[in-house]
Amino acid sequence: MGFGCRQALTPADDRNQAPETWITAAPQDTITIRDIPGQPPSPPIIGNIPVRFHLYWAGADQDGAVTGFYWAVVETVATPIPGIGIPPLPGPRARDYRFTSRTDSTFIFNVAELSGVRQHAFFIYAVDNAGKPDPTPARFVFEARDRFPPRVLLEAFADGDVFRQTPGGTLFTKDTTYAITDTLNLQTEVSDFVPSVCRLTFRWRGEPRLEGTYVAGYKYKLDETDFVPVDSSVHEKVYPPGAVTAGDKVFTLRAVDQAGGATETTRRFRMNLAPDTWFSGPDPGAFGYTNTGRDRFFEYPPTATEWTVPLTGSLLHRDSVQVLPAARPVRKTFFEIYKNRIYVRSENDTVHLNSWVVLENGGFDQDSPYRIKVSPVDPNPIVLDPGATILQAGPPNGSPVGFRSFIGVAVDPTGSYSTPSFTGLYPLFDPTDPRRAPTISSYWSMTQSGRAFALVRAEDGDGRVVGGLDFTVPDPRALATLVDPPPLGSGGGTQQERNLRQKKVMTFFVNKSPALLPATPNFSPTEGQVLTTRSVDFRLTADDEDPVNPNNPPTRVGGPSTSKLIRFSISFRGLNPAGRDTTIAPLALQRVSTPGSYTVLSYPIPPEVVSANVTIRIEVCDCPQCELLAGQGRCINYDIHVTAPAPPSSSTSSNWVPPGPGSDRAAVEKTP
Template identity: 40%
Template structure:
């Protein structure tokens, strides 16, 4: 047989319009990979010495790293009879560059192919990624509001979501809790000849949906919180799930034919759940002024001319459901929901003169309360959207038979009320001027003995063991955990914005500790208030009769006084020296260490005046404090001062000779 000799020469192939073919570069020189757009027009050509080129096979391989760029497999090749074509090369959704290799070889009329395909290696860059355009972003939900007549109404409203900024500390759009969220959109390719082939999205999901790289969402709507009958089967039930409250960002990504997307996805940011509002709902003073039993009245202090409303606690407890009329120390506490409570900038004080709290006082803002008293703050509040899922155990009365009953302690749907409150008091301490803060209270009411947060009360009960100016800040909380955080620091708010309506609404200012009082009406009091006292000689004897109506020392039980008292007098005498020049001295001296020299000494207060003091009128300024170390122990007590006029007659002076009787006055 004659030998089978293949005399057909293979065709040649080359690329005529593309970045440099790296095979043709100078040997030994590291090739620099060129970059082209993802949509690129490639031209090629072929020749055959002994026949004709009838077509071409081309293939594209790709990778994200140059070191691992693979070669083509047989199944990667595609036949074409053309000598040019426009290609759209793939990139990554999260990476706008990807390295590719384009291979092409020609085939002659006898079916023989070029054994050395032409090739060029390049980076494809997505310079014109597609845009995702929101056509609609909105929430539809039920909200509550008061009408012009003060009646609470519910309505279904739609809220637009427009905020696309994610770097601000808070979202600018808020939607109701439990809303139906609807996002409609479309994609716009910016690369000529390309199309948007699908989308990815996420809200509370941990990653963009669909998660499979080869899958995309092809619909132009995504919803959350829809009713079951409106659910989209393609979402597998995920669209009927109620969106949790909080700061939310809906993320949308459009993907084009090159698998490209804009780095930095398109977003809509919003807050789910309106925060509740808070107000003080203290005792109704118009009711107390009518003095219904057990209300009574008496002077607010020993020397005061105004009257305070009060009630004996024992009588309140024995008054049945009526309790203390006009207050939430009654059955009203579990009957009147927070949204229906009347705003009143008042509060209650619970204190007893005999050590245990036995008397309830009505107090208004800026009133003074007894040191170590309990203060009771009741609040009202309004919540636009959340359920009234109050923290009450199921079958409460089976495990807590003594618990009261009423709408306040019954779970319900949205009704315009927050489920409870938290309280915090800041005190600007006397003496040091430092601030003292209580811890923010737990949420109340919580009626569940099996819960560690069990806190069965309707109001805030706050002891006041530190003298100073107090600032009570109350915060409503809804069942979704949102709080009224419009004010963070009560003291700073009052200092910086004293006339702001928000300050007036949310912060209660009061004073703690009645200062001691001078009992100048006592016959024993020296110096006399009428200025008739004459001190003869340098050895003076004073009798500073006084009373402290709320004595307290650290460690006494809260709510009353055990009569443990610290009364500290100090003196400053102003007159003329022997040369007739102004002269002042203090007892004890200001720099002395024994500022407590006369602590708890009211009678027989003795000291010697200096030789420099001349005869004549003197002013005795008496500082009287109900604290021992007032200047160093902030909040220990308060001081008052009063000037008394007297006359000094040194022994042997003419004035002393005219005094009709011996002694110091």
């Protein structure tokens, strides 16, 4: 057995000191920065630098030499995470580090595309000649800001075939180009309009604005779900006809630089040209209407429930389904249906109260497909008639597919404006649609007395939700009041507004005024009558051509009540004992409702009126409560001048005073 010995291990003695590292030209190191008490600020102050930035660093080793540096850059995410936002900066991983022997370099830091800002951290540590690293890397946290993203220039236009119309109404197509220059602005309305079926072309060019950078690519979006990225060699996008649906559109283009910063520009436009509208009522000379000089009408048997005679030159004829709206002539007339007559009316005529008014229109559309709302299962047999041209859908043909109408009434006697809603679209032949309207024209029941304002808007095949509605006149009453001469309007407006008024707004009056009938036998008093006493015999007769009696209302629209109601009010005007012009309205003679005749014998002229010349005013109304129920009817005043003998001398006493509270009459004094 032998014995041996083992030499003891020499203890490791690493006397190599680690190098030190400094960032010498950058915003202050966020590790070493301190506030006045010497504590690191919380949160740390984050500095800002441009995306292209020249960094300098240095290192030292007390017992050797620095042979190089390892550096790394980390950054936050480019876009916030839903529900979380921007998370904190991550730390660098080993694979993030790059080696360099240099002591400076120019970096281009990434930024978020939309904001042009992104937070980063730069780490760097030195390594000495023995391979030992600095255990405490230098670091600074900063936000890179892209203050000079690329400049982008965008040109946009649309071109395609659209319909045009000659002054004589002939249609033709023409290839037309539309420039698109409007940009997205939430404070303004869209101002550029292009055809609903056209080729859209967008051309662009990007230019860097920061030296040492370049345009890396582009992103665009129109109807696409997400932005489409393309490289910097692409400078155009063309959408062929039919590739983009009608409606309000915004084309967005971004020019992206190598840092990820972008400049965005837009082009806003409406892809649909709105249709035009005009009145195309009956031609008074195209049919054998009865012409009384006052009225022009067609009369059918009173027992008939409808007429069977086609009215040539109107849409109450087979033309209604054979003549497209664009081919209908401009004619500012309309129909009124009352009792068993169909009247031809025009601007500012008066129609009967409780009548039907029929509006017929034409229209023109430059671009939209003819998508008329007709279902083959509609119960109206006309939808299957091959000759019913307007009920057959097809490509663009220059016509709108229908209309929406409105008639507002400034009611008597106040002038307040009664404004129903616009109708739904017509024609609409579809039994499954609750808005079904199987008519070519628009029918309105006129049940309020006053001045009516009619407006019709054409709608194209793309529909009103995408701008396919004629909205050139927002308010027909406002336009007519501006343009019409006094006393109906102010006589103002531009030439364009006057043209719109003439073409698109129809006005007429509703309610034939009640009439006093002084030619009736035994009517009294008469104009110029010389009285033998200071009393008056009233034997009054009046008539109403279109009575609507609230106590006996009509059974249907299109006819009168079976009984009439005439309301009389009587007043006296002359000089009072003080020589002032005075009107006296005895309460017993006010608002007396009768079927049409009113008799009061030997009613004394009020003693407050002492002059020989007396004016008797008779107010005749076709409504019992005109003042309380606006639109119920209308009142007309008639003045009859009579001469009476002088009153007894006591009536002219200087002690006379006008009637006061509690009197059976009302007095109104006027200074002569």
